[in-house]
Amino acid sequence: MSSVLSEYHQRVAQEKRALIVRAATDLFLELGYDRTSLARIAERSGVSRATLFKQFRTKAALFDAIVTESWSTATEEAPPPAGDVVDGLTTIGRRYAALLSRPQMTDLFRIVIAELPRFPELAQAQFSQGKMPYFESVRSYLLAEHEAGTVQVHDADLAATQFLGMISNYVFWPALLVPGWEVSAERVAEVVDEAVRTTAARYAAR
Structure with a gap:
């Protein structure tokens, strides 16, 4: 009972x-x-x-919770196993696009941007508790693929930034800044696939 x-x-x-x-x-x-x-x-x-x-x-603790929960589903998912960089990056890319397409993610960034001049600590919370843990998971995956011999990545920070940027620059940032911006599911899939192809081609093991 x-x-x-x-x-x-x-x-x-x-x-x-x-x-x-x-x-x-x-x-x-x-x-x-x-x-x-x-x-x-x-x-x-x-x-x-x-x-x-x-x-x-405190209000700061509540904002920290908003950040953590907004990114939590992405950081809690297990990374794909190393061995097939195309499949692995496709899984990561689709997860990232889905994460950025959630309304609460757009809301969170709007709060941070609006309050940045007076409350820079909000941006720090967004970066350290949300963006950075997710970025680190992608970076670690690329290093695992490097160790497996499927890619040659000598600057994992740059490679992860390039891959995620190709997706967010089309899927997320226009939606944040342009009212009414919408991207179809088919177009999102194309964006992710192109990001995967570009990254795989650039870092393919010779």
């Missing part, structure tokens, strides 16, 4: 946490980070202030 209650309480806590994160993201976009208080977030999310403070002691 106690385990059932424990599971129930955990599920309720997770549901309330999701409500808080969504409400905070919406308010940060509407009012800005500075003018959004924890009390207002509690009101918008429909939870008590005590519940919110139990989950997040």
Whole structure:
């Protein structure tokens, strides 16, 4: 009985946490980070202030959670095994395109850009807790392929940047900056495939 209650309480806590994160993201976009208080977030999310403070002691901690959760599904997925760089990069590229296509990712970057002059720590959180762990996973994969002899990558940082940039520059950044920008699923697949071909050709083992 106690385990059932424990599971129930955990599920309720997770549901309330999701409500808080969504409400905070919406308010940060509407009012800005500075003018959004924890009390207002509690009101918008429909939870008590005590519940919110139990989950997040500060507004900065809440923003950190937004960043972490926005990138979490990508960083938690196991990297593809080394041995076939085309298959591996295709898997990574599709995951990355799907991640960038999520509405909450666009929302997150808009908050960071809007608040950058006054709150540079938000950009630091986005980089260190979100972008960098994901980048490191791609870099590590390329190094694994190098060790397997499928590619020759002497600058894994540059190779990972090139590969991810070919995808994000078409799929993500225009959507962030141009109202109404949409890319079809078929076009996204083409963009990923071309990024894979270009990277595989550039770093193919001789």
